[in-house]
Amino acid sequence: MRRRHLITSGFLLASGATGLARAQVPAAPPPAAAPPVADAAPAVVPPRRTHALSLLGEPSLPADFPNWPWVNPAAPKGGEMAQAAIGSFDSLNAFILRGSPAVGTARIYDTLLAPSPDEASTEYAHLAKAMEIPADRKGIVFELNEKARWHDGKPVTAEDAVWTFNTLREKGRPFFRAYWGDVAEVVAEGPHRLVFRFSTDGNRELGLILGQMPVLPKHFWEGKDFAQPSLDVPLGSGPYKVERFEPGRSITYRRVADYWGRDLPTMKGTNNVDTLRYEYFRDGTVALEAFKAGQVDFRQENVAKDWATAYDFPAFRRGLVKREEIPHELPTGMQGFAMNARRPLFQDRRVREALGLMFDFEWMNANLFYGSYTRTTSYFSNSELASSGLPSEGELLILSAFRGRVPDELFTTEYRVPVSDGTNAGRENARKALALLQAAGWTVKERKLVNAQNQPFSFEILLNSPTFERVALPYAQALQRLGIEARTRTVDAAQYQKRTDEYDFDMTVDLIPQSLSPGNEQRDFFSSEKAKEPGSRNLIGVSDPVVDALVELVVAAPDRQALIDRCRALDRVLLWGFYMVPHWHSRTFRVAWWDKFGKPERNPRYGLDLASWWVEPDRARALPADRSVAP
Incomplete structure (x- = not known):
């Protein structure tokens, strides 16, 4: 059986008695000599079938x-x-x-x-x-x-x-x-x-x-260049195939009636809808209006303000539109303003910490989100993998190997996201932030923050949707009080993808999803190798040998407790690196739909299984032909 090893102070210690302990035990008499036997072939253990x-x-x-x-x-x-x-x-x-x-x-x-x-x-x-x-x-x-x-x-x-x-x-x-x-x-x-x-x-x-x-x-x-984007209709084996599309505007999938896997236990009761149609819109505001007009049947709402205020329209009041908050147990990962650590501006940890101090979640939650969100405090939020308090014994066995290469506070101080008085003025946090910036070589001259070369502290927040402007603009306003110029720029989806694939941004909104069993994907999120490779998911540009080592420990975790300890250790190092300004998360799916669908009595614990919904013919026929003018 493979033995579990603990890492401490840079040495590998195999579990079991030490040499000193063995020396204190009287030696047993040698066993009697056994008669010689013919060499036996080692037993072959058959593979486990499952x-x-x-x-x-x-x-x-x-x-x-x-x-x-x-x-x-x-x-x-x-x-x-x-x-x-x-x-x-x-x-x-x-x-x-x-x-x-x-x-x-x-x-x-x-x-x-x-x-x-x-x-x-x-x-x-x-x-x-x-x-x-x-x-x-x-x-x-x-x-x-x-x-x-x-x-x-x-x-x-x-x-x-x-x-x-x-x-x-x-x-x-x-x-x-x-x-x-x-x-x-x-x-x-x-x-x-x-x-x-x-x-x-x-x-x-x-x-x-x-x-x-x-x-x-x-x-x-065969004969096609896989590496080139193409609008040729691909061949598959799955439950749907492309029926028609208009580039950039809409695409429709048709259920495959003779799908080979329709009777598999993993498929029964799913993929019930004959036609799946996706209509493209410029932004979320237009998409919401399209839903209210009946051009779209189903919507998952991600904007708390819209959930609280935008659904009081005639079709909803008449019961033609339903909505529900469906609880889930999904790990929510980390969403936040991600600083591109490849940029010289963000390479000092004190600077990154200072920028985090100026984000007033309490004000935003009260004034923008109707109190519907929970502040994110971990890269593994909403799961047992999230770190909290001071490091446990298991975490210390891992982290002690990296003393001197991680912040000393990690061992002595509980990580906490900044908390404000909810006024978006944050004077105490602003004083702390300014002290950190000054220690990093920045000073205020003529109401502008500049470095030793008199260069201003100025950067751009890149967005791919106007939805986040209502968050980025108050944040930029708070930074302005320190003399920092933070500009917001919203671009279309294609330009946003190109710029983020090439790491051509200063700050953006990043979402790092997590599961209950993190592993190989952590390399793509956080490894030094991927920080240099265009198109990886290491948007923040983490390039730290300690993080690399912890990621490999997560990948190689031999059991559940080791995985928990190693994820928490990685979490602490990332949090104390201040690479992101943490946002928030929700523990429910907020969904709205035109009343034409049936759905299972319960939802699975870790996902919104829309594939298990179906169309109720009688309800579909009862909806007005022109839902945009529904009485």
């Missing part, structure tokens, strides 16, 4: 489960659901760095496994009908379902999956190279036997990560 993978114990559903527990397996099929998308699109290839892909393309493809949104870190057989885990855990075998077919009728094979993996790692977004970095080899050992071999036995979640891989058709892409 229908599901889980990081947190055994999966809750047996191999013969009929359907997800929350869905309605008898849900009717038919009807249409129209949703809004923001911005534009010029590509149907969502896997590459170039282009702006259309929303919804994931529905075209099947993944090897299907995650259960009702269980943490658990995935069930889907395109693969079973998995084999070798005893040394240095690989995984996916046995593909022989019934799987592409939409053109050809079989889905292991060779397709091998081609997909190699193509995405070579030509896909940088994320794939980071996510699959511990895969040494992938081979097809037959038409339906897909074998991955790993370079380590320490990456516990790698099998689940590979289970999330969508499989693409090798024969469709």
